[in-house]
Amino acid sequence: MKATLFNIIWVLKISWSVLIIFFSFNTVLAQEDDMMEDAKIELSFIEDADSKIIVATATNKNDEPIEDLELYFYVKRSFSNLPIGDFFNATDETGTIKVEFPNDLPGDPEGNVAILVKLMDSDLYNDMTLETIKKWGVPSPSPSQFHEKRSLWAAAANAPIPLILIISALIFSIWFIICYIIYILFKIRKIGMVT
């Protein structure tokens, strides 16, 4: 009886400690969440004859510029995002940062490219991503334009016609001979059956 009571006390003690740890953990997280705030990032684009520049301005909830905020600039590609700008890009005392856009990046058939500006892993501000589509890329031919020409490097359906004809003629002639020989062998069998 005494032993059972002792066990129940221990179970209660352990449960209590677990609950305390759990709640305190949540409290800590809640505190951190409360401390983090959303930054405001405004993008503007400057374009002249020989340069294209992305300007990002970061402000806090009181509309004061945020200094030394690290931002990441990317251009969306087929399989992943291509980083542009310097290795680290941080805002100055006016909360502004300028990144030059390369002149030779291919875009879609109209020249559109998707520019991404990301705020990541900051101690004070929540992560965020801004996406803007600009006509700053070099227009690329659409896949339908590739398919128009028959060539050695085209897709299977667009093989050069002379190549298809030559290979088919060769395959047909040799397999015709093989089939003819098999036919003769069947005839040999038939003669044997009769005799």
Next chain:
Amino acid sequence: MSKQSEHQQEFRERREKDLLRHIIKTSLNYKLWIAFLILIILIGMYGYYRQLKYGLIVTAMRDYTSWGIYISNFVFFVAISLVGSLFSSILKLNKNEWSKPLTRISEIIAVSAIICAIVIIIVDMGRPDRFFYVIRYLRIQSPIIWDVIIISTYLVISLILLYSSLLPDLALCRDRLTAIPQWKKKLYRMLAINWRNHPNQLDMLQKVTKILAISVLPVAFAIHTVTSWLFATTWRPGWDSTNLGPYFVSGAFMAGAAAIIIAMYFIRKSLHLKAYITEAHFDKMGKLLVLLSLVYLYFNINEYLGPAFKMVGVEGEHIIELFVGKYAPMYWFVQLGGLVLPIVFLLFKGMRRSLPIFIISTFIILGAWFKRFLIVIPSLQHPYLPIQGVDESYLHYNPTWEEWAITLASFAWFLLIITILIKLFPIIPIQKHEHVSKRHPILNF
């Protein structure tokens, strides 16, 4: 007159008895040989199981050397398979009587080699379950597709070639062999397709033989030329050559002839066929081998002289690597031990006797295998684009034990197929179904 026919009858019976003996009797040596081959195959299969389980990472193949000994072995087997056409077409159309007893050996070697070539190419695939994608997503522009088509065609032609020449002998086995197991009787009965030596049947078989003799030659040339194009259409030093087609074909004929000599030596000894495969056959084969080797030597000079004279860029680096670099011992063994010295030795009559020519042919075959290694691997290690920032293991190629085990197992498969075919069928044609044509002397075979 009756005495003469009695002699002929006795000779025929003796010939049949000699050439069918090995089908009835199974020696202990034969069983041990089969067990040995199966053991090597099992070790290779374990290596292949590991390759399937862990992927091609168990091989030493990496980004640069992406074709290793599997592909050089594939080229070697394709080369050996050409020998069927040498006997069944070239020598036949040239009315050579002496080569007739060797025709079947050559056809069996051709069938076995082409089967192994197909198997080894599937072994080289990281995902063999995707093999049929080759057909499903077929691109007729790709030389690999040309190779798949021509290899399967050549396999069918080689099988028909072997079968059509066997047909009268299969009927003989069906009629003469009575003290054999039931399944063998069934096999001969089925394969003999009612062959009764009927004049109409004989006429038709002659027709088949003629058609095959003419049509196998372009297919044989195509199979190895297309294999050479797999390399010639890839932009790498050593492969960027217009000489590659005839260079591969001539090398194949030389290797094939050497393979026949080795097979002749073993078959003659183990099946006691000294009266049928004579020293005169070895002498003739020796002369043929010299001719084929000289043609190959000519193409070798063409292949290396131009780049070695100019020494341009990576092409020059490749030549240095072969002539005086890492691969120099192998290169000079192949060129001298496997090509130049055999030509010199075989010019002497004494060297064309069975034992010396067997040893020389073994060197030629070894040289032929390593030659394919030298064609494939050093070229891959010298791409035209500079190699930068890669792992050290990408720069060298030393085959792993799995690769060696699988390669040796492919040789064991090759020998096993030959051994089983020899055990089942007469290795020297017994029944003659060919006659002399007066109207078309070129087709007298």
